[in-house]
Amino acid sequence: MDFGEIFNEAIGEMVSPTTAAYALAALGLAVHFGYSGLLNFGQAGFMAVGSYAFAMSTILLGAPWWIGLLIAIVAASAFALLLGIPTLRLRADYLAIVTIAAAEIIRYVVTTNSLTKVTGSANGLAGFRQDFLRLNPFPPGNYLGYSSPDFFYRFFGWGLVIIFGLGVWLLMRSPWGRVLKGIREDELAVRSLGKNVYAYKMQSLVIGGGFGALAGLVFTLPRDVVQPANYGTELTFFLWTCLLLGGMSTVLGPVIGAMLFWVVLSLTQNILFGLIGVGALPWLNPSQAGQLRYILVGVALMLLMIFRPQGVFGNKKELAFS
């Protein structure tokens, strides 16, 4: 077993575009849940809306990348409004059920064979990043061990994470953010101060959903293919694990949480594979090793929630639930 290799791979996983996408989507969840107390269990749906909107506008309409981006954000905002209108006045768990159902509706609709021409059904859509790659400012070469486009995807993903992380940090220090936190703490009190709680919640839902859509792009552009199987409910639950791992009411929490999540997944995977390779685990086959990691994710989510609900960085006083 080569620990240097395993370690290197874990570090590589930490800065991969997928991790950036998880961080961005979890940041959206932090806006929803950590700061406003909204239970969004459909973040995978927002990511799917974003990536499909981009892919479809590029492939079907031949739109340039910035129009695709615009359409992705508009679509995600419309999705947020659609979800918010019926549920934001109801109890928190209704929003949870409606968002998870809506995300599944999206997944069923893009999977159906009757729309194969538009969505590519289960195979999805591929080949939509050429125009986006023209943005790449880096000439061919070696950047920290990555090729130019690979480095660009990381630059793009983590750039977005930094920009929006700062944005969230500033927003939550603003009066607007304080109202949001107030809603999280005591909705009735905020309402009695004459604030339109419904509108604030809606704005928060749209912003966090927009983050989800961008995360979908960060996730899907390096692959150049968008497939419905990637956007199941488990993606949402992994994002929640990232969020709760780092700390839900912080800006750094979801980002570090996503990094930790992927580092741990990569480490456990490679160490288990290494042990299987040297014959130390005769009762385990490689695909079971992969499944063992997700058992760990589930158990970790439970333990986190029970013993350290504020996560690694969070402040116990700032929990969206008590």
Place this chain on the structure above:
Amino acid sequence: MRHIRTGRPACGPDRIAGLGQQTPGSTEVHIVNRPAPAAHPQRLVRALSAAGALIGVVLALFLALAPAAEATTSPSPAPSGSSQQEFPNSISGILRNAGQPLSGVKITAKGNGFEGSATSSPTGAWSISVPTQGSYQVTLDESTLPSGVKLAEGEKNPRTVVFAGTSNLSTIFAFGAGIVVHQPSFLESLLNRLVAGLSFGLLLALSAVGLSLIFGTTGLTNFAHGEMVTLGAVIVYTLSAIGLPFWLAIIAGLLSGAVFGFVQDAFLWKPLRRRGTGLVPMMIVSIGLALAARYVILFFFGGATQQLPGAQTEDIDLGVVSVSPNNLMSLLISAVVIALIGILLLRTRLGKATRAVADNPALAAASGIDVDRVIRIVWVTGGLLAALGGILWAYYRPGVTFNMGQQILLMIFAGVTLGGLGTVFGALVGSVVVGIFVELTTVFGLTSDLKYVGALVIMILVLLFRPQGILGRRERVG
């Protein structure tokens, strides 16, 4: 509001006021030590006998199914390689006359400078491998057909077949004089789907009643309910695969569900309730549990789809509708079990206590009901019902997979939400509506891979216009 431990998530300030100056958490009144109005052992016996009766009824119904369930391994239609050479492409088919496989029938394929032939195997399967894709002339040698068997009228022989991008091309020969392919009328398919939908709805209701009871008594939206559904089916499959009699496997499957419910409550949910963990954290814990349980099942069970004994049957014709015996059986079993649950809830002390706890745990505790014990029984019953629902779901789909529970979890949620969160009879009505709706959408033109979407859309619409559901009460919505 979020400080009340066992309080209903939505009980308003007025209700808290009604409880007087209770400190947060003290609503978890434990009256266990006080002499209860009815002696405990007696009640326990009653509860146990109720559970026993439940298992008994289920078992009796399953045993009626037993003749159909003699461990059948479905004949694999793997063609016996009777073609001379192996090429990457093949033309194949299965010859059946009135359900009986036809063996020893000679078929030849000619085209693209190639000629090959095959003889059908005992399962009726035949396959000719051909060197290139393209168009071939396929001929069935009618002189090799068993006596009395004829090709159906209008069946082309020889016929020309063309590959369409895939490496395997199948072509079907229909047999029987005067046979015309049967197209069911609209009314017929409507009725058929209605019966199937009722069957699906009732099996959903089994799981939904448990979910709703758990929500009603503890306030928990249990995302791990899908895994309780999977567990029942997986246990039944595993045990019958290692050769245990079917009825024993069913008992073990049901018991495993009950035990899973018991273990969950005893080692996870009850301690969490004691700590005063909020409802949202508990919901997230249940998600973690669902993920962990799903992958544990995958770890041991594997990713393949397996069939329970007797999963494949011919439809039986009941005049106006034709229905598979498994669906009919499932319909009867769920209807009887649900009726039993209804009687238990309405007529027994335990049922009354359960309804009281679901209505207002604090008040129920104050009037001498052992809330924790009721919740424990609810978890055990919920687990048992979910396992039963899972076994029936495995016959309905058909197939056992590690994520079969996850697939209907949202349908269960839809049923529960539609009927009204926390109401038992609402869950029943909602599930039946969802089941019938899911099946009927395919009659009205929706493709079958979208049939679950309709139910989810309906659920969202109901939340928009009547958030408390069909039978729910306004005050619960918050």
